[in-house]
Amino acid sequence: MYEQKQSIASLVADRLGVAADDVWMAIEYPPDPRLGDLALPCFRFAKTLRKAPPAIAADAAEVLRQSGLFARVDVAGGYVNVTLRRGPVAAGVIDQAQRDVAALFSRRRHTGRRAAVDYSSPNIAKPFGVGHLRSTMIGQSICRLLAADGFEVVGINHLGDWGTQFGKNIVAYLKWGDEETVRRDPVKELFRLYVRFHEEAKDKPELEDEARAWFKRLEDGDEEATRLWKWFIAESLKAFEQTYRRLGVRFDHYLGESFYNDKMDAVVDELRQRGLLTESEGAEVVDLSAWNMPPCIIRKSDGATIYATRDLAAALYRHDVLGATDLIYVVGAEQKLHFAQVFKVLELMGRDWAAHCHHIAFGMMKYNGERLSTRRGKVVYLEEVLERAVQEARAIIEEKNPGLPDKDRVAETVGIGAVVFNDLKNNRLHDVDFRWEDVLNFDGETGPYVQYTHARACSVLRRAEAEGVPVTSPPVLADEALADSEWQLVHQLAQSNESLERAVDGFDPSVMARHVLDVCHAFNRFYHDAPILGAEDDLRAFRLALTDATRRVLAHGLYLLGLEAPEAM
Known part of the structure; x- marks a missing residue:
């Protein structure tokens, strides 16, 4: 519109x-x-x-x-x-969708800007749990939405590959692990050892001292500590990559926390030169009381830098080296204060681009109402969730359409689509309670419903081709020739641009999910109310063109959400 x-x-x-x-x-x-x-x-x-x-x-x-x-x-x-005027408007909307559906969605308002999007960011040697789905898929969709609106997008996986946890990992591995078991299933085995460390440390607090000593050796470049640390990272990345490939997720850079180890002293020096550092209980901090925030700790009393220092170094690198004009952080809502402090410190350092730094918060992922915790071993493995959803999709295909070609590929597309859409259809700020009965419900407002609607439109077009009926540009009909169900579908297609811009401005993929659902509802009403191939001449040509436009809009909308659009189900 x-x-x-x-x-x-x-x-x-x-x-x-x-x-x-x-x-x-x-x-x-x-x-x-x-x-x-x-x-x-x-x-x-x-x-x-x-x-x-x-x-x-x-x-x-x-x-x-x-x-x-x-x-x-x-x-x-x-x-x-x-x-x-229904006739001219409908013809214009449909023709645009057929010629260039991406242009129907976007005016490319942000051409010339580059956005660095930080998302997913799992911890090395810890499992990729279902809770990681939120940052990963919200972030992936935001990347695609921003790119559609003209941004050049740089996707960054800020891996958790540094910190005292690696001292714990090393101690646990040396005491209770073995190389062959880790290589067979690296992340699960390293995680099992990590959980055991915390259980054992309850009765043997000296384990914590050993862990700190091993991390100090790692910081000092000790050969054995460094070898084990690099091995944990390599094995973890192999496992993560399998999941990312399955989800269709890719990154331009894997830049973990350790990447910034040699870049933090420059940040501390600049803060000191600008007179922004003050001492507080032995620590060096930036006083933010004037903005009703607690002090931002830059260096702890023992001289160690912490997350804020690292994130300041990362922000400077992303802007100065990667050339990003906008910095986007897709990180849980519990980090709201942390990013507010980091952005304010960047502003105090004279970086006017701090106004274009955005923390994209999202709600917590719970499992049957309970909070997940890796430390306590309470985790639901994402790979197991995806596999179960795919098997469920396969069973439904066998029941309803056993002759479907390429059943395994379709089951993979539909099963993973069910899991991803179940997350993205929720406003990102809301908590999501992961329940199998919801995720694997293939009826109602779900990913499989949207994918099936796309497949239905493709089926109509295949039948037209089989009958020798060409799909053309839409004729301009008289206003009164359009049934209400046809016009309401056009009306929904015409809102594609507004939906994309609201999704971009709010960094919220659920707006696009709502749009594709509304298009599906409108198309299915039209499909049931208006004969397509059985209509006469111009009306048939118009309805086929409308079906073709709907197929294109749904496919593009699904792409923006990170889902595939199967042509048959």
């Missing part, structure tokens, strides 16, 4: 003497389609224009009627209700 809203905004702005952007922002969709296709509430202009909203609405309606661009323009109190 971008062009139609633009026309209304331009005409009304000229008539009323207000900003076109203000008019654009005010335009909304009426709650009842019988009122019209678009509505302009005029209440916000009353104070500026010193007129009653109904009088403003009457002026706006008059100029819209005079333009001849709209089928009908009505005034209801302080509202202007606009009914569009």
Whole structure:
């Protein structure tokens, strides 16, 4: 609806003497389609224009009627209700989707900007649990949404590959592990040893001293400690890569915490030169009390740097070396204060680009209502979740469509789509309670439902091809020739651009998930209400083109969410 809203905004702005952007922002969709296709509430202009909203609405309606661009323009109190010319609008929307569906979604507002997106970021030697799905898939979708809106995107996996945990890993491995067992199943075995360390340390606190001593050796470059540390990383990455490939996730850089070890002294030196460091109980901190935040600890009393120092070094690297204009961090909501402190310190360091640093918080992943904890061994392995979902999809295919070609590939696509969509359809700030009965429910507002709707549209087009009926550009029909179900589907397709821009502006893939669901609902109503191949001439050509446009919009929407779009199910 971008062009139609633009026309209304331009005409009304000229008539009323207000900003076109203000008019654009005010335009909304009426709650009842019988009122019209678009509505302009005029209440916000009353104070500026010193007129009653109904009088403003009457002026706006008059100029819209005079333009001849709209089928009908009505005034209801302080509202202007606009009914569009169905035939030309429908033909334009469908033709755009057929020619370049990406352009239907995006005006590429951010061309020329580069976004560094930090997401997934699992800890080495710990399992890729179902809780990691949130950062990984929200981050992957945000990368695709930003790229669709014009950003050049740099995806970064900020691996947890440093810290005292590695002292614990080394101690546990040397006491209770063996190389062959670790190589067979590295992450699970290293995790088992890590959990055992914490259990044993309850009665043997001296283990904690051993772990600290081994991490100190690692920091000092000890050959044996370094060998084991590098081995843990290599084996963990092999396992992580298997999961990433299955999810269709890729990164431009794997830059773990250890990458910044030689870059933090420069940060501390600059903070000191700028007079930003103060001493607090032996530690060096940046005082943020003026902004109602606790001090940002830069160097602890024992001289060690911590997460804030490392994240400052990482931010400077991403901006100065990788050339990012925007820094995006897809990290859980519990880190809200940490990133607020880091961004404020960057600002105090004179980095005006700190205004383009964004913490994309998300809610917690629970399992049957309980919080997951790797330290206590309470983890649900993501690989097991994906495999179970794929097997469930395979069983449903065998039951409902046993002759389907390439069943294993479709089962993989649908099973993983079910898990991913179940997460992304939720507002990212909400907690997600992982329950098998929800994830593996293939009915209702689910990934398989969207994928099946896409496959249904593909099936119609295949039948048309088999009958020798070509899919062409849409003819322009008379307004009255379009059934309500056809028009409502066009109406949904036309909102693709607004949905993408809201998803980008809010860094929230659930907006796009909602859009593809709405398109599916509208298409399925149209599919049941309006004969497609059995229609006459121009109407058949129009409906086939509409089906083709829907297929393209659903495929692109699924891509933006990180899902595949099977052509048969």
